[in-house]
Amino acid sequence: MESKSKTLLMDTIYDIIGSIFLGMGIYSFAKNANFAPGGLSGISLILNYIFNLPIGTLTMTLNIPLIIISCKVLGKNFLLKSMKTIFINTIILDYIFPHLPMYKGLPITASIFTGIFTGLGCALIYMRGSSTGGIDFIVMSIKQKKPHLSVGQIVLVINTAIVLVGGAVYKNVDAILYGVVANIITTIVMDKVMIGVTDGKLLLIIIDKQYGKPLANDIFELIHRGATLMDGKGSYSGTSKEIVLCACSNVQISAIKSIAYKYDPKAIVMITNTNEVIGEGFVLPEMTAQ
Structure with a gap:
């Protein structure tokens, strides 16, 4: 850290x-x-x-x-x-x-x-x-x-x-x-x-099991974004991993990456563009129906 x-x-x-x-x-x-x-x-x-x-x-x-x-x-x-x-x-x-x-x-x-x-x-x-x-x-x-x-x-x-x-x-x-x-x-x-400004970015972070929850908490407390936790397992090592899924804006990417690597320098962070992010903090569901 x-x-x-x-x-x-x-x-x-x-x-x-x-x-x-x-x-x-x-x-x-x-x-x-x-x-x-x-x-x-x-x-x-x-x-x-x-x-x-x-x-x-x-x-x-x-x-x-x-x-x-x-x-x-x-x-x-x-x-x-x-x-x-x-x-x-x-x-x-x-x-x-x-x-x-x-x-x-x-x-x-x-x-x-x-x-x-x-x-x-x-x-x-x-x-x-x-x-x-x-x-x-x-x-x-x-x-x-x-x-x-x-x-x-x-x-x-x-x-x-x-x-x-x-x-x-x-x-x-x-x-x-x-x-x-x-x-x-x-x-x-x-x-x-900064990778490119789009309507949203999707971060998929594969991190050591013990750091998944603390990372998600920091993302919520410091970046004001929610995250989803999923269980994962390395196919080669068999080590249990936590998969943290988070939608965010471009400006927030660097901060989230820094938090992830603070906990686990070996964390894997994947970033993809999203054409549309629907939900709190982005576009509300009722807006897409109009």
């Missing part, structure tokens, strides 16, 4: 590298090109353009009410991890990138690189079970109230609104195009890094 100190170290390393990528996307490329790529960073860029306040500090300040509103939904572990990530991101954005050169070329090129670096940064942070807050907190709160809603649809509506507001504030219709391009590329990059 991975020690707490090693886990904290790896989380911090991923936070720092992810925040550097995010800083490159937001500060080095998007800021000077005058467009809002969506998310809380997009709102911070808009406010920075109007009031000339630090982007990182704005992002952290905007996150505070979202943390308060969502604290009951987020879970202690995820909340603390995200707060650490937000703090690291703020330091890097406000104290490192202002001293580095900004891209001053074509805005469309800036939007492409904004999408690439933002996607890389978010993916690395998500892979350690953390987030940069903002829309992540909003989505989780909405999903708690409306579990049948698609995460993609929620994010699309919020980001579209931010991009449109950015176009109005910058007084440039092209700024809307740049924001859309950045968002699309961010999604594509995250798809590639």
Whole structure:
């Protein structure tokens, strides 16, 4: 099992590298090109353009009410991890990138690189079970109230609104195009890094018998997903195994894998795409009948 100190170290390393990528996307490329790529960073860029306040500090300040509103939904572990990530991101954005050169070329090129670096940064942070807050907190709160809603649809509506507001504030219709391009590329990059975003993923975990129940409990307590336990037996070794079956979203895959390998480094994790997942937390049965 991975020690707490090693886990904290790896989380911090991923936070720092992810925040550097995010800083490159937001500060080095998007800021000077005058467009809002969506998310809380997009709102911070808009406010920075109007009031000339630090982007990182704005992002952290905007996150505070979202943390308060969502604290009951987020879970202690995820909340603390995200707060650490937000703090690291703020330091890097406000104290490192202002001293580095900004891209001053074509805005469309800036939007492409904004999408690439933002996607890389978010993916690395998500892979350690953390987030940069903002829309992540909003989505989780909405999903708690409306579990049948698609995460993609929620994010699309919020980001579209931010991009449109950015176009109005910058007084440039092209700024809307740049924001859309950045968002699309961010999604594509995250798809590639994190296996691919679909309506659902199916995880089949073959683990030592004694770890099946604790793993299922952790998946429920930490990831807020249910799991099904089945008895299994190795055909060659004859050793009793527990088979843990779990449907989840793409963002949750890395966290579940980490938990499984924490209990059993020799666990076998199989991941498959699912065309449709019906049930609590995904699409409710009555929705499919309409």
